[in-house]
Amino acid sequence: MPQSEQNIQDTIRPDASPDVPGPGDAVQQPLIRFEKVVKQYGDNVVLRELDFTVQPGQRVTLIGPSGSGKTTILRLLMTLEQIDGGVIWVNGDPLSHMYKGDHLVPANEKYQRAVRKKIGMVFQQFNLFPNMTVRRNITEAPIHSLGVPRGEADERAAELLDMVGLKERIDEHPTRLSGGQQQRVAIARALAMRPEILLLDEVTSALDPELVAGVLDVLREIARTTDITMLAVTHEMGFARDVSHRVLMFDHGRILEDGPPDQIFGEPREERTKSFLHAVLESG
């Protein structure tokens, strides 16, 4: 895979050091802040008064049994779901709400569209647009959502595809690509919007085992060469360990444990974390 670092220059910080803020360093304003966030589907409470913050540049992995609310957190940040209580803040601005005078009211669609431009998401099922070529999948949103000129968007698409190792597939339709290739295009598509926050929702879960590594390599490369903030829900514990600054263990809509990967994977404090990791590593 071609590893051309200058291809993602705008999100790049060439000397991006791995010692970006850890969970304890609350010096800067957090990029993401969940404040007593409640989410429920009918009677099923998925998140109960959840509080947590993420610093700019931090790469956070969310682990935990299914149904523990990890994916819901990403979907709330992407505004694919609306919250039932509390407030979500991004960069000091409310995401779930907007100001009316000086109090907060639930955000409307127009407001959310503006705020979520800073956030990109890669889905488990890729969700590429099958009716468009790979190129147009990547350029559609920059052109029509950010107003980037077509030539510039095309150029950027070519650079991003080069980074994910699919330069020569630019004029094909996604259906002609393997799952792993589709997911790499989806990553390029998300990055084309130059988001500050990249949400990764079980991005390798739908892939055949032999295709997983290619996708994880691309993500490792992005982690190495950019300071983009990442929130990843994943069962790839090796990847979580290599790439993240911080691991959050969820259970029943609450954060059970929060710490650097070495601690969570090496010496988990909670019994529940231990048994979960044991089960996951056993099956993986």
Add this chain to the structure above:
Amino acid sequence: MDWDFIVEAMPALLAGLRYTVLATVMGYALALVLGLVVAMVRKGAPPTVAKTVFWIMEFIRCTPLLVQLFFVFYVLPSAGIALTPLTAGVIALGVHYAAYTAEVYRSGLDGVPKGQWEAARALSLPGVRTWTSVILPQAIRRVIPALGNYLIAMFKDTPLLFAITVPELLFEANRLGGENFKYLETISAVGVLFIVVSVLSAIGIRFLERRYAAV
């Protein structure tokens, strides 16, 4: 069977067929556009609007086309809306069939995976762009065959326009038959002309399907 008479009557029958085809094409165009608007409103508009539109369409589907034709042509003038027979016919056909094409479009829209909407949202694509470049191209491809069936169904319903005095094919055939006491010839010719146009349309639809229906 008087073959000479059929030859003699052909110009008048073809003039009638022109109206038949004209009413079908315009009525179908209206049904395609209006049905799409209805399906989009039902999917995207606030619930009260969507529900209202649903009941209007349900009402249209549950009343006969002939009654609707009479309503548009004979009742609307009393409300100050006087239409020519052809215009009234096209409107009634278009609105009636829109109630059906809307259902076809709806199934097409429902067939677009939820992930497509979510991806568009995650990319902050504007609403109009989401519809025109992501959702509709995928939805419409799926339903071209079903929409084509309604074209032929509508074509076969055009003789009803006879009832509101549109000089279409059956109208002409009936006139010529009555004037010359030769119903066998004229009505048989109507049947044959309908078959010819239907078969040609079916071939055209098959071509469109092959050209566009594959995703």
